[in-house]
Amino acid sequence: xxxxxxxxxxxxxxxxxxxxxxxxxxxxxxxxxxxxxxxxxxxxxxxxxxxxxxxxxxxxxxxxxxxxxxxxxxxxxxxxxxxxxxxxxxxxxxxxxxxxxxxxxxxxxxxxxxxxxxxxxxxxxxxxxxxxxxxxxxxxxxxxxxxxxxxxxxxxxxxxxxxxxxxxxxxxxxxxxxxxxxxxxxxxxxxxxxxxxxxxxxxxxxxxxxxxxxxxxxxxxxxxxxxxxxxxxxxxxxxxxxxxxxxxxxxxxxxxxxxxxxxxxxxxxxxxxxxxxxxxxxxxxxxxxxxxxxxxxxxxxxxxxxxxxxxxxxxxxxxxxxxxxxxxxxxxxxxxxxxxxxxxxxxxxxxxxxxxxxxxxxxxx
Ligand SMILES: NC(=O)c1ccc[n+]([C@@H]2O[C@H](COP(=O)([O-])OP(=O)(O)OC[C@H]3O[C@@H](n4cnc5c(N)ncnc54)[C@H](O)[C@@H]3O)[C@@H](O)[C@H]2O)c1
Numbered sequence: 001x002x003x004x005x006x007x008x009x010x011x012x013x014x015x016x017x018x019x020x021x022x023x024x025x026x027x028x029x030x031x032x033x034x035x036x037x038x039x040x041x042x043x044x045x046x047x048x049x050x051x052x053x054x055x056x057x058x059x060x061x062x063x064x065x066x067x068x069x070x071x072x073x074x075x076x077x078x079x080x081x082x083x084x085x086x087x088x089x090x091x092x093x094x095x096x097x098x099x100x101x102x103x104x105x106x107x108x109x110x111x112x113x114x115x116x117x118x119x120x121x122x123x124x125x126x127x128x129x130x131x132x133x134x135x136x137x138x139x140x141x142x143x144x145x146x147x148x149x150x151x152x153x154x155x156x157x158x159x160x161x162x163x164x165x166x167x168x169x170x171x172x173x174x175x176x177x178x179x180x181x182x183x184x185x186x187x188x189x190x191x192x193x194x195x196x197x198x199x200x201x202x203x204x205x206x207x208x209x210x211x212x213x214x215x216x217x218x219x220x221x222x223x224x225x226x227x228x229x230x231x232x233x234x235x236x237x238x239x240x241x242x243x244x245x246x247x248x249x250x251x252x253x254x255x256x257x258x259x260x261x262x263x264x265x266x267x268x269x270x271x272x273x274x275x276x277x278x279x280x281x282x283x284x285x286x287x288x289x290x291x292x293x294x295x296x297x298x299x300x301x302x303x304x305x306x307x308x309x310x311x312x313x314x315x316x317x318x319x320x321x322x323x324x325x326x327x328x329x330x331x332x333x334x335x336x337x338x339x340x341x342x343x344x345x346x347x348x349x350x351x352x353x354x355x356x357x358x359x360x361x362x363x364x365x
Contacts, residue, residue, distance in 0.1 A: 004030040006066040008057045009073030010043040016308040017070055020315045022048045031064040033057040036162055076171040079104040086112050091325050092119045097181045098339030100173035102347055105340040120321055120332035121339030125182040127316035130281035130298045134264040138190050143257035146191055150237045150254045151183045154244035156272055157207040167218035175221040177346030183238050184345035193232035199358040200226040200349040206243040226349045261286045269309035278305045
């Protein structure tokens, strides 16, 4: 069986979805809904099979026979698009963040209660091979009970987008929602607990300070420290800097328990490096009792790395999503509840950065 995918939005990330679906057996992008002519034409070149193009998802749903939808439109459009497509009862992969506010995520969860087809939130960092390996090590008990999880992301600034939607909190949810929802999701998954308290310090200090759009200056953070307390007593910390594209590692994810620490070290996209070459990821395990440090290179197939900017994660996420569709099951690995929590924590962190106060999530929901 070939699964026919319809994409809603085909900008930068939409192209990455098409390139990865090109690589996967049994998958074909057969339609896209995209208002921008240039992106519609580019999508026809990117796809390795003929695709029907529409300017909006209503026309696409009315005129195309599809087996699955992928929502890859800007963040602030997810809520209304989801409300329109939930009734289709097609399996949906929705790009992160599920919506830009936790309240909107909650509304979608309620509306989706009668669905039988899965709605999977694209928390693809779970599927980055070095991060997936870290998750496995923690599950196997390598560190003991995880007590601390620290994530450092030092990367390039947000890229330019059609309509400049990513320069404003109202359209993205804010940097700590838009970008960092991935990290809150990883922390909940690895620490196996929900956060209870969030404290953040952050600002827009370097990027976009000279930009103006219709007289409005961008209002998104470009650096932050965020500390989280979890219900089970474990702690999380994020160190985010978006003017650090000279860093060798883009992300370093560290989980520490009483027995060991495991680090996943992930390079950024090759197209932003000085020599344009892919770098391998590493996983390092530092044992406490023996003081032994074991470092392993994590190889990812070159064609998979080349198909995107996310170290293979889009490919592996699609592989799991495809397998879920083929299985006929309806339980996605990343649920709407996971999507809701990742937005709630991001919103609380944005609020904390603005007010200077720690936020207790039980009072914030
Ligand atoms: N999982 C990840 O790691 C990851 C990485 C990048 C982006 N994203 C997410 O993917 C989504 C798209 O981001 P992007 O970087 O591709 O942005 P983009 O601006 O490059 O592309 C968005 C596209 O959607 C189109 N569009 C606008 N309104 C639309 C509508 N109502 N219906 C259909 N299409 C519409 C635009 O014309 C544009 O081509 C966002 O939600 C973003 O947060 C996720």
